[in-house]
Amino acid sequence: MVFLEFEKPLENLYEQLEKIKEVGEKGDVDVSAAIVDLENKIKLRRKEIYTNLSGWQKVQLSRHPERPYSLYYIDQICKKFIELHGDRRAGDDKAIVAGIGSIDYQTVMIIGHQKGVNTKMRQYRNFGMANPEGYRKALRLMKTAERFGFPIVCLIDTPGAFPGLEAEERGQAEAIARNLFEMAQLTVPIICIVIGEGASGGALGIGLGDRTYMLENTWFSVISPENCSTILWRTWDYKEQAAEALKLTAEHMHNFGLVDGIIKEPLGGAHTFPEETAKAVKRYIVKAISEIKQLSTEQMIHQRIEKYSNMGQYDTV
Amino acid sequence: MGWFKRLKEGISTGTNSKMETPEGLWYQCDECKTTTTQKEVKENLYKCPNCNRHTRIGSHEYFEILFDEDSYHELFGNLVSKDFIGFTDLKPYHERLTAAREKTNLNDAITVAVGLVDKKPLVVSAMDFTFIGGSMGSVVGEKIAMSIDYCIKEHLPLMIISKSGGARMMESAFSLMQMAKTSAKLTLLAKAKLPFLSFLTDPTTGGVTASYAMLGDINFSEPNALIGFAGPRIIKETIKKELPEGFQRAEFLLDKGFLDFIVDRADLRKTVGDLLKLFDDKPTFEGEKKDVIAINGREVPNVNV
Ligand SMILES: [Zn+2]
Numbered sequence: 001m002v003f004l005e006f007e008k009p010l011e012n013l014y015e016q017l018e019k020i021k022e023v024g025e026k027g028d029v030d031v032s033a034a035i036v037d038l039e040n041k042i043k044l045r046r047k048e049i050y051t052n053l054s055g056w057q058k059v060q061l062s063r064h065p066e067r068p069y070s071l072y073y074i075d076q077i078c079k080k081f082i083e084l085h086g087d088r089r090a091g092d093d094k095a096i097v098a099g100i101g102s103i104d105y106q107t108v109m110i111i112g113h114q115k116g117v118n119t120k121m122r123q124y125r126n127f128g129m130a131n132p133e134g135y136r137k138a139l140r141l142m143k144t145a146e147r148f149g150f151p152i153v154c155l156i157d158t159p160g161a162f163p164g165l166e167a168e169e170r171g172q173a174e175a176i177a178r179n180l181f182e183m184a185q186l187t188v189p190i191i192c193i194v195i196g197e198g199a200s201g202g203a204l205g206i207g208l209g210d211r212t213y214m215l216e217n218t219w220f221s222v223i224s225p226e227n228c229s230t231i232l233w234r235t236w237d238y239k240e241q242a243a244e245a246l247k248l249t250a251e252h253m254h255n256f257g258l259v260d261g262i263i264k265e266p267l268g269g270a271h272t273f274p275e276e277t278a279k280a281v282k283r284y285i286v287k288a289i290s291e292i293k294q295l296s297t298e299q300m301i302h303q304r305i306e307k308y309s310n311m312g313q314y315d316t317v
Numbered sequence: 318m319g320w321f322k323r324l325k326e327g328i329s330t331g332t333n334s335k336m337e338t339p340e341g342l343w344y345q346c347d348e349c350k351t352t353t354t355q356k357e358v359k360e361n362l363y364k365c366p367n368c369n370r371h372t373r374i375g376s377h378e379y380f381e382i383l384f385d386e387d388s389y390h391e392l393f394g395n396l397v398s399k400d401f402i403g404f405t406d407l408k409p410y411h412e413r414l415t416a417a418r419e420k421t422n423l424n425d426a427i428t429v430a431v432g433l434v435d436k437k438p439l440v441v442s443a444m445d446f447t448f449i450g451g452s453m454g455s456v457v458g459e460k461i462a463m464s465i466d467y468c469i470k471e472h473l474p475l476m477i478i479s480k481s482g483g484a485r486m487m488e489s490a491f492s493l494m495q496m497a498k499t500s501a502k503l504t505l506l507a508k509a510k511l512p513f514l515s516f517l518t519d520p521t522t523g524g525v526t527a528s529y530a531m532l533g534d535i536n537f538s539e540p541n542a543l544i545g546f547a548g549p550r551i552i553k554e555t556i557k558k559e560l561p562e563g564f565q566r567a568e569f570l571l572d573k574g575f576l577d578f579i580v581d582r583a584d585l586r587k588t589v590g591d592l593l594k595l596f597d598d599k600p601t602f603e604g605e606k607k608d609v610i611a612i613n614g615r616e617v618p619n620v621n622v
Pocket of ligand 1: 346347348349350351365366367368369370
């Protein structure tokens with residue numbers, strides 16, 4: 001188990017639990033009462049810690065090294081999945097996975113950022129930071145889905161689009177812009193779910209749809225707290241303050257009306273009971289698809305564009 | 318269903334054009350130089366039992382691998398090429414055609430069949446490299462056009478198995494225009510919302526790659542297949558440089574974004590069957606063993622990484 005800084009009190013309790021269990025296994029002392037006692041303590045402590053998480057703590061949870069990534073959800077949700085590759089232009093971006101799959105009796109196109117699970121895979125996946133090829137692969141497959149009437153599911157989990165020299169040369173901004181333009185008019189339902197980090201344009205590049213849901217311990221904003229701190233405070237050190245100031249949590253985003261719902265996570269985060277989390281995600285996807293399918297194509301696109309048209313706050317003088 | 322009835326009428330599997338594989342004949346792999354029997358190679362779907370090298374096979378071998386037993390029959394088998402412009406290189410085109418027909422027992426470089434793959438109907442247009450290098454002339458173009466019309470009329474998906482040196486020079490600009498013709502016709506299939514699976518096999522080059530082969534809703538290939546526009550020898554002579562390892566091979570194309578995936582011939586039938594189900598309205602995979610993508614919450618690391 002990996003413990004984040006604010007989870008340290010839990011780590012101590014877990015260590016005690018391990019020790020007592022060891023003693024119990026030797027068989028001399030009856031430790032069952034002590035075990036129950038400790039487990040209750042862990043439960044209480046867990047509740048204390050997780051019911052009042054700060055923005056920064058949620059950012060940390062959204063990046064938890066054991067957090068499930070897109071391929072995990074795909075594996076749990078789909079009965080069948082065939083991964084498809086390439087943008088048919090220049091490359092195949094490993095930071096975005098995509099493919100055709102089936103949820104219950106419905107064929108869907110699933111597209112998601114993918115982070116790596118170990119050092120080697122993190123590099124292979126470029127830490128979930130997509131290049132233009134990733135966004136173009138996503139769009140190509142969205143167009144395929146549109147032609148055949150398959151709903152599109154986008155799983156968002158990125159620290160940002162890759163800020164690289166070649167990415168600029170090949171049109172990182174154009175690729176994201178093109179996706180936003182095209183996604184607005186796609187004739188099939190689009191369900192977007194933030195499963196981890198929703199950093200800026202890199203997230204939105206596969207994140208415009210009829211429904212956007214956020215898992216409870218995720219964030220979605222115009223910039224990461226670290227980069228915000230660097231730019232506005234001119235030092236990396238104010239990331240906690242930046243995280244609060246940006247109001248980037250699922251709760252804030254939902255209250256702002258910028259996302260359509262929050263998917264509850266198990267206490268302690270998605271990684272503590274990943275199968276439960278995946279089940280909840282699946283429920284939201286299935287429900288959203290059936291709701292949107294009640295609409296005519298014109299109504300669906302109209303509502304989608306209206307939804308985004310209403311985003312913005314201002315006064316008049 | 319109209320198409321199914323017709324399947325029963327005439328089953329012509331074209332056994333006369335199958336590869337000759339007399340028992341006891343030896344086979345030496347070009348790649349690993351291992352010697353095995355022809356029989357072993359055939360039973361291994363014409364792959365080297367030692368290094369898994371996928372040898373080149375013809376349209377009828379692919380039909381046998383893909384279709385459910387006795388479920389398919391040939392379409393448009395009566396089209397033959399003609400020497401319209403009186404073309405002669407080392408020998409007249411019409412003589413070349415006669416020789417190719419005799420050698421291969423095929424009428425041209427493409428054979429079309431309709432049948433069932435895992436109980437799902439599919440039209441397959443498969444090219445034969447043994448017929449004048451799998452070159453695309455008027456007959457190849459027309460048979461693809463007819464396949465597309467047939468798919469639209471019967472509401473069936475299309476799979477084209479490409480295996481070609483490119484356009485057929487002996488038909489000059491007529492062969493060039495088959496690129497335009499097949500591509501234009503494919504837009505009708507797309508408009509009819511029928512899936513087009515493009516399977517690029519070793520080798521797929523020139524005008525075939527630059528038209529229908531690259532236009533699939535799904536583009537896929539066999540391991541190590543040569544796929545490109547210009548041939549490697551021409552490129553090498555033009556740029557006067559050695560070509561990088563693996564250049565124009567299927568794995569190279571996958572990395573460069575032009576293939577959706579590479580499939581081992583042993584998994585071809587299953588994969589095509591799965592795709593057909595997914596492109597269907599209500600896919601069911603009940604009772605099937607699930608492919609594992611992730612274990613205990615973690616991605617199964619790609620073995621190729
Ligand atoms: Zn071999």
